[in-house]
Amino acid sequence: MNKTQIFDNYSKFFERTDKTINGVSPGFAEKHPNYEKENENNAGSWDCSDCSYCRDCYVCSDCYVCSDCSGCSDCYRCSDCSGCSDCYCCYYCSNCSDCSNCSDCSRCRAIPKGSTYSSMVGVYKYVCTPRIHANGEQWIQMGCHLRTREDWEKDFWNNPQEFPNNGDKASAKRLLAFKLAIQWLDAQTVAKGEKK
16 A cells, blocks of 8 residues: 655655655645555555556546556556546547547547447457448548548548458457448448438
C-alpha cells in the first residue's frame, strides 16, 4: 500500500523524493475525503480517484492497471493516454472512447450524436464498428482506422504490416469483418427505405 499525501500544488508533488507516493491537491482532498483509500493501490499518481493499480497518472478516475495517463476515466491497462474513457489496452492515444488495443489514436470511436452504429467483437483481432451518421455518411472503424465506406472500398488493404493481402488467417478474418460491416450498412439503408 502506497502513501497518498496532500501537496500545495503539482510542482511540489513533482519534487518529492519518493516517487511512489501519490499526491492530491488541497481542493481534491476536500472533495474526496477518502483520497487515501481511493489511491491505496496506486503509485506516483496525482489527483486520481477510485483508480486501482495505476502508476504515474494525472487526474484520472475509475481506471485499473494504467500508467502515465492523464484525464482518463474507466480505462483498463492503458498507458501514456490523455482524455480517454472506457478504453482497454491502448497507448499513446488522446480523447478516445470505447477503444481496444489502439495506439497513437485521437478521438478514436468518437461516434457523433444521432448516429446509428454496431460494434462487432470477436470477428477479427480488433473491434469493427460500422456507423451511419445523422447526415447519412457511412463510416467503418476497424481497430484504430476510421474511414469512410468509400475509402475502405477503394483501398481495403491499408495495413500491410499487420494484415497483408496474402490470404493468411488474420487477414482473412479482417476481410470477413469488413464484409459483415458492409452488409450491416446495407441492411440499415434498406430498413430505412422500408420505413418511408
